[in-house]
Amino acid sequence: MPEFQVGDITLEIDEDGFIQEPDAWDEAVAKALAKTEGVDELTEEHWKLVNYLRDYYLEFGIAPMIRKLCKATGFKLKKVYELFPSGPAKGACKVAGLPKPTGCV
């Protein structure tokens, strides 16, 4: 499995660049993952999204519905794509350290 280096930590990632141990996630990891998504700086708005995804994941064990994410953050989907160009699932979830969404989504 490919690896991903953040400071002194080495994390396993899958072939789509998602980290394999969601528990190993922290702010530094998020910043590093964001760079792989072409997001050089995480603004307050980025964090609002990432923190919501993170909290939801810790409570329910999966990613939230996209519309829930929009409602909770007050961001239109267009805005989510502006923040994370590969979108809520492939971009924002990756930066928040969630596993890649599965099923027909």
Add this chain to the structure above:
Amino acid sequence: MSCSCSFGDFSEGEGSIAQIKPEDQKPLPPPFDDLDEEPFFEQLSEEARNKYALLDDTIVVKIPVPATEEEEERLVNQFLSGFRKLLTAENNWTFLEPLMISLEHCAKCQTCSDACHIFEESGRHPLYRPSYRSEILRRIYFKYIKTGSTWVHGDIDLNWKTVTRLIELSYRCNLCRRCAQTCPIGVDNALLAREIRKIASQEMGIAPKELHEVGSVLQLKVGSSTGMTALVVKDNVEFIDEDTTERTGIEVETPWDKEGADILLIHNAGEIMAWPENPGAFALLFNAAGLSWTLSSDLAAYDGINYGVWYDDIQFARTALKHLEAAKRLKVKKIVVGECGHAHKAITVIADKIVTGDLNIPRESSMNILRDIVREGRIKFDKSRNDFPVTLHDPCNLVRLMGIVAPQREVIKAVVPEERFREMAPHGVDNYCCGGGSGFAIMSGLNFEHWRHRLPGRRKFRQILEAFQDEPMDIEHPKYVCAPCSNCKGQIRDIIRYYDAWETAGIYYGGLVELMVNAMEGVEPNYIDWEWR
């Protein structure tokens, strides 16, 4: 085009034996007609090339290159042992008969090739002829199982390369069965592709992760391939009810586990996660039409997906039984399948071969129910609310497999102004696959997504563009591709994004029930919000 895919090369060649050159592909219609402007076609990394068995420009099954001679032999022996099992009634009673017909007969007329969108869109690359894969399997059958004369049936050397390439090649087919439809003697190349996938999964433990590990296995373990447990799905559907109520001004409540309801509605759970306006619209319509219906929160019964349909009969049967047992427990009169093509194939057609007695509960397509709602006139529609160009994509499992062609058109006729609707060419039972069929839409590892858009998805994109050629191609003129199937919707979404066709040409997509609610009288306007997702 670069190709060294003689049957000898298939067994002996080094690395990729076939590469697609973009300049061999036929240009798309405007405004995407400049081949040089096509999106970047990502190539496989050196690392992936060294690690996995290679066939062509992409890798999807990801079979590691064997490290020892023992591993090489094991691949060959397991393949043969799995193949032998599929040729016996006790191990393959569901598909033995069509397997034998397709194995023993082929007139080599190549009629099937002209029917295949992947072969055509590849620039007619020999590797992607539907009959090429079948011919390799057939030669293995005659030489190694029937030990017949290679002079009569053709020679092939069965080694680890043949095995791994054949398994990869079984995932270069959408299983759309357009070739089977056109074959003058009834050979089903798609069925053979799926039988190869079955050997790989059922005997060798080889299957794409998205279909198996985080697909059917996850569904049987937690209840849904999306990872939703019963608790999460109920919470999500409650949210959808509230959201739909807010957006339409009509109180929507989804019934759960209602014993004795007429209908158990089973959605593809991907709709709930990614396209909640679809299950929201179903709930609103079914309630407004006064139908007696329910969802089930039993394990796997709130997710109509059954990925076994694409690669494994055992996983298929396990999932189908879960769906039927849930229906039996609720004592419903019938199961109705939401907008999901492969779920139709699973529960209505293939399940017919495995269920007996009181598990043989009637199953029906939602297309028919929606048509009946329109016919009975219990809901009033104002077509003028759908005043935008609409085309209809036909999911293969609805049209070619089941012959469900007219119901969705009758619905469209009732909710879309006649002059706004245009058919794709061809359509109905002669349709082309969206390019996401057989699970491709949910597979994206390495560069597979690029390959999927450049080959299988290209024909559907071409058809969509052709259907809208009489319209101004810009975002100021939004156009709707109606695709009543989750898998097709996922593929059409991805290809629109790959070509940036929403921003460039105003091409948007969605299901059928969304169009219905958008036209419903008494509902707040603009249920379709044209917000990219």
